[in-house]
Amino acid sequence: MNRTATDPTGLTPKRANELEHLLGSLCDPANPVGATAVLAADERAEMLAVGESLLHAYGLNAEFVPPELGGRLERADHLTEVMRSLYRRDPALGLGYGASSLIAAVTVWTAGDERQRARAARLLLDGRRIAIAFHELAHGNDMAGTEFTATTAGEGLLLTGRKEVVTNLRRADAMVVLARTHPRPGPRSHSLVLVDRASADPTRLTDLPRFHTVGMRGVQLGGLSFDALPVPAAAVLGPVGSGLETALKALQITRTVLPAMAGGTLDTGLRIAVDHLMRRRLYGGPATALPHVRSVLAGVFADLLRAEALGAVGARALHLVPGTASVYASAVKFEVSRLLLEAMNRLAELLGAHFYLREGPTALFQKLLRDLAPVGFGHIARAACQMSLLPQLPLLARRTWGGPGTEAPGELFALAEALPPLRFDRLALHAAGRDPVAGSLHALADAPWAPDHADLRAALGDDRAELADLASVCERLSPVELGVDARPEHYDLVTRYVRLLSRTTCAQVWRHARPGDFLADPAWLRAALHRSAPGPRRPGPLPGPVEDALFAELLDRRAAGRSFGLTGRPLAL
Incomplete structure (x- = not known):
């Protein structure tokens, strides 16, 4: 599965690579924004001042300002990829310098008048902050x-x-x-x-x-x-009086992009783990030769890919089907944050005592592990996302999940395709029963499949049957069963739905990938479907050929200095 170092997904804007180059090598102890400096600032509980100066010179705040106001906020997925360059080295710098201003800014772009929007844009473009x-x-x-x-x-x-x-x-x-x-x-x-x-x-x-x-x-x-x-x-x-409505609309953008940005944190965590385990000698060979170690690393790699796939489609939905963002934003926050947190914890188990060392080659891991924790509760908690999704399930079940006729636009999953402008005025409080992603599962299961992909078709056929069963349950829910005091089994319906949504997203991204791209290889989809199979326990090891393919890709990217996410783009290591 060797690939070139280019990014055919279309997710990496040129300026993301420019920022990556500007930040320089994470491993160089002489780099003022490398791991050594990042850890020193963390020990002092201070923002990395040199990093903030560098980002000011780069003009990072322009990423949070719409083009018509002089900024570069053209695509939510491009914003995510730019910010991953920060989150992969110092999540505190990513949040403290930039993302916190983004959270405030989207409320102004959504409801502000011309004067207010111009004022906020001037502040940000001057390198100042909005809380x-x-x-x-x-x-x-x-x-x-x-x-x-x-x-x-x-x-x-x-x-x-x-x-x-x-x-x-x-x-x-x-x-x-x-x-x-x-x-x-x-x-x-x-x-x-x-x-x-x-x-x-x-x-x-x-x-x-x-x-x-x-x-x-x-x-x-x-x-x-x-x-x-x-x-x-x-x-x-x-x-006056529209504050909650504005907040609930505008923050759909940040609920989508902030968890996706944090994928950069897991990317570095996985790299630290692979580097350490390649060096570590156990039983006469590198630790990565042990079946359990290989299995965990390949599984984490697969989970990072499916987290980024869901995040990418959620970001594209903000442009293409903004009226449904209330559903997809909550689903991204709920599922992507879970995937990232659980994956980092599995890596910590592999690293053993080395995961909490504050010195040495693995020292950055403990900081990243601590910094990642707020992805599950910061901005809005995962439980709050469940509470937001639950009341929408009955209408989604009645209007979308029942059968064909709800095919999603192909551009939603074709990650290399252009996107229309981000329209803040088209965000809605509720999706009104529209769910083109989950609705597309019917047509996906009925689509022509190559004979060697029969297992994938069968898995998605089972998913369609589960979606029908989920719809029959949700259609019968009464309003009193949808509030904050809903029983646990009703909140479990949200978990079932998000799992199906994530699986459908991965399958659609795979089907819409360009030939020759890593995303067009069925191995990663097989891994994603295996990792998200139903059941109360962690999934077992990946099937042998799938695990071998993913582990080989993982090592190839490590050797080439490329990211482990969807883009596989070159990194400054």
Whole structure:
């Protein structure tokens, strides 16, 4: 399965390779943004200052700004690939310098007026930061429980309350604050307010002590107390009372791309493990000669590929079928984060005592392991994604899962194809029963298959039968069974659905891959389907020929200095 070092997937924009080259070798101890410097900054619980300066010179913030406002945010999948260059060496730098501003910015692009959008774009293009001040410790992901208030005072508003555990709150030049603008309960009682800290009355703001964390040590997590801070009424994003709606729409973008960016963390974790186990001698040979070691490494490789496949299709859906993003964004967050976390933990088991050493060749692994943990609960928790998906299942079952007629556009899975502009105004709170990806499973199972792919067709035929069974169960759910107090077996329906969605995505990416591309090789699809087979336990070892093919590809990429993800692109090692 040897391939060239080019990227036929179309997922790697030229500027991603430029950033990779600019960051330089991760292994060079003299590189000021290499692993040695990254670990030293982590030990000091500081952001890597040299890294931030480099990213400022590169103009990373332009990746978060739409083209019509002077930026480079043309494709969500390209944004993901650019940011993987950071997450593969220092997730704290990826979040602390960039991704936190992206989370705030998408709310402005979604609901802001021309003046607000221009202001936010200028800040970012000047290399400044915008914070997203949603969280209150007492309420976590429950945004509707927000107690922070914005009350009318003359022609403006007064902001009162506390925002806590917010990235870059002390360092930001502006912030998007979620505030209660009406005391009544319900979805129309909150608004988003764009606050310019530079012009804010400093006597009305008090910085709270920094929150220190186990992972992402360099990220500045802070809090801010507002004491009747006056802001103009024009600071509200969109209509008053639309804050929750805007947040739920806009954050579909970041729920999709942030977990996908974190795939870069697993990429490096896998590389560290392979390098160590190739060097380690056990029973007269390298540790990688042991069947169990080979099996785990090949399985992690397969899980990284299927995580990136789901993330790539989710990102393309934002462009091609934005009205369905409420489903796919939650599915990506729920499943990709699980795959990444479980894979890193399996690598830690292989590394044994070496996984927690803070010095030596494997020292970066323990930092990456700690830094990856927030992918499961940061921004929004996996459990919250389950809660978001569950109420949509009955309508999806009735309108889409029942049979043919819901074929997805081929461009959704043809990763090399161009994409239309990202339209923030077409995001929706609910998919209204539309699910072109899972719906395409029917046509996929009935499509012509080569004789040597009969096993794949059989697996997808079983999936279609399971989708029909899932539909019959979900169609019977009553509204009282879909709330936050739903029984565990109902939340298990979400897990079943996401598993089928992921399997369908991998099969479609394989069928739409260009001939000669690694993604057109059935070995990785067989591995993905094996790894995602139903059952309460971890899947067993991959079938021998599949494991051999994946392990050979893994070693080939290691030798060539290419990434282990979908693109297989050259890295600065």
